[in-house]
Amino acid sequence: MGIFSKTCEYALRAVFFVAHKTAGGGRVGIKEIAEGIGSPEHFLAKVLQDLSRRGIVQSVKGPNGGFYTDESVLQRPISDVVEAVDGNGIFTGCALGLKQCSEINPCPLHHEFKTIRNELHRMLNATSIGEFNTDLISGITALKK
Amino acid sequence: MGIFSKTCEYALRAVFFVAHKTAGGGRVGIKEIAEGIGSPEHFLAKVLQDLSRRGIVQSVKGPNGGFYTDESVLQRPISDVVEAVDGNGIFTGCALGLKQCSEINPCPLHHEFKTIRNELHRMLNATSIGEFNTDLISGITALKK
DNA sequence: ATAATAAAAGAGTTTCTTATCTTTATTTAA
DNA sequence: TTAAATAAAGATAAGAAACTCTTTTATTAT
Ligand code: FES
Ligand code: FES
Numbered sequence: 494m495g496i497f498s499k500t501c502e503y504a505l506r507a508v509f510f511v512a513h514k515t516a517g518g519g520r521v522g523i524k525e526i527a528e529g530i531g532s533p534e535h536f537l538a539k540v541l542q543d544l545s546r547r548g549i550v551q552s553v554k555g556p557n558g559g560f561y562t563d564e565s566v567l568q569r570p571i572s573d574v575v576e577a578v579d580g581n582g583i584f585t586g587c588a589l590g591l592k593q594c595s596e597i598n599p600c601p602l603h604h605e606f607k608t609i610r611n612e613l614h615r616m617l618n619a620t621s622i623g624e625f626n627t628d629l630i631s632g633i634t635a636l637k638k
Numbered sequence: 639m640g641i642f643s644k645t646c647e648y649a650l651r652a653v654f655f656v657a658h659k660t661a662g663g664g665r666v667g668i669k670e671i672a673e674g675i676g677s678p679e680h681f682l683a684k685v686l687q688d689l690s691r692r693g694i695v696q697s698v699k700g701p702n703g704g705f706y707t708d709e710s711v712l713q714r715p716i717s718d719v720v721e722a723v724d725g726n727g728i729f730t731g732c733a734l735g736l737k738q739c740s741e742i743n744p745c746p747l748h749h750e751f752k753t754i755r756n757e758l759h760r761m762l763n764a765t766s767i768g769e770f771n772t773d774l775i776s777g778i779t780a781l782k783k
Numbered sequence: 784a785t786a787a788t789a790a791a792a793g794a795g796t797t798t799c800t801t802a803t804c805t806t807t808a809t810t811t812a813a
Numbered sequence: 814t815t816a817a818a819t820a821a822a823g824a825t826a827a828g829a830a831a832c833t834c835t836t837t838t839a840t841t842a843t
Contacts, residue, residue, distance in 0.1 A: 612757065625746035
């Protein structure tokens, strides 16, 4: 596995997909999202339900319904998505799995690891959901394959 | 979960434990290692068997047997341990789980993520198994709790 | 040789993650 | 007010990761 869980990878790709598809208004259905990011449809549905409950995407049922992101969502940091799915262990946990990462009872890797972990956290915090829309629309970046 | 799998966390803690216990000669048994790092004994046995096959620890059976690390092991980078257990996905994989992390078909996070991923790789490559022995012996760093 | 010791190997079980399929609730439009 | 569309929810299953228990093999010391 990579740095995030598979579920979290789907979540991030889906959020980016919804964001760039609906930035100009409208909604996008679960089928199109799953197809657009290459994920199992019903599994992704569960993930999006969860993100919807947490306010990271919006949704409406019925004809012309689907998922979308409003302006406030576009400005949220992507660390919100990661934290919603994988929790904050990746931002605060010990590299070696000690119950508590601490300065006073550190593991051997603590000092070096903390730097990198903080850098990752800073990066995900400084990066907003909406800031990739133009590159996605222009096709410079991809969410599939 | 943290950045590494639980199995990998055990592996790293165990390797550090064996290294600092046997740096001056001798062997240490699976029971003492499991107790020393707070891991399930039989599960850890499997992990160490695997590391042993790959030459990351040494072992001998029978009375006065156990696990140990020779001088050459102490100088290996800890990325070898991570790679043996978790594979190299963490060093080379796409943050969003695209099949192939690439410059020509990058995901939105590619540029920022690559930097951090490379920094992690560099750190784990520049850090040797044996370099924590003195801090572990003196009790400055810990492998349990 | 024999008995004791300790890792290696084998064979599960449990739990968590990922995935699939079906049914229900909500919304829209005719 | 009915039918169609679409997300939400429920139930179940497949696979992988984590953990446990038992048997075998290799080594040492007596
Ligand atoms: S104690 Fe291990 S990373 Fe902080
Ligand atoms: S393509 Fe996603 S990190 Fe490189």
